Amino acid sequence: MLILGASGGVGGTAIQLAKNVGATVIAVASAQNADHMKALGADFTIDYKAGSVADAVKKVAPDGVDLLFDAVSGDTLTQSLTALKPNGRLISVLNDGKALHLPAGVRFQHVMTQPSVPDLDFLRELADSGKLEVPVSATFALADVKQAFEQIETKHTTGKVVIVP
Ligand SMILES: NC(=O)c1ccc[n+]([C@@H]2O[C@H](COP(=O)([O-])OP(=O)(O)OC[C@H]3O[C@@H](n4cnc5c(N)ncnc54)[C@H](OP(=O)(O)O)[C@@H]3O)[C@@H](O)[C@H]2O)c1
Incomplete structure (x- = not known):
């Protein structure tokens, strides 16, 4: 799984939720936040300021990633799309997908936060058991x-x- 904006509030939670279900996580933010992302569980970190994110992903996942979670959008998202496997999945909390040229076969979802007691209970249980920190x-x-x-x-x-x- 590739997470864009992985040192922020949304992305840092995404790292931990992904690790809780056994995903291998490639986390993208600036180099100064690499240790922070690793402390949250990231297996690999990429500095978006250091060059093409897609090229850096291919070094650790030559076949691409199954899931791209986007909390940044913009150029970083556009140039990361080629890191997805042909039948991969893209979830964005920012982008409605209208201006994206998605490779055929990629499944896209634009997610907006919804108030949900069951979801908050799920997160509270993870926090109480030490599996989620904020x-x-x-x-x-x-x-x-x-x-x-x-x-x-x-x-x-x-x-x-x-x-x-
Ligand atoms: N759809 C929804 O329901 C929903 C809910 C909550 C938030 N959001 C949106 O989600 C976005 C993220 O929220 P947040 O609270 O996590 O933001 P945040 O705390 O400001 O985090 C943004 C992170 O992204 C990193 N970043 C900045 N530019 C980047 C780039 N080009 N490539 C990769 N990483 C980059 C930053 O790392 P560096 O400092 O290292 O650059 C920063 O740590 C916001 O735009 C927010 O409005 C949507």
């Missing part, structure tokens, strides 16, 4: 919510931002 990069008071959103808007947050009342 790294917190910064905590802000409610009065500082503007700074919290400015941090989120950088699109370079490692882990989650927490706002406390």
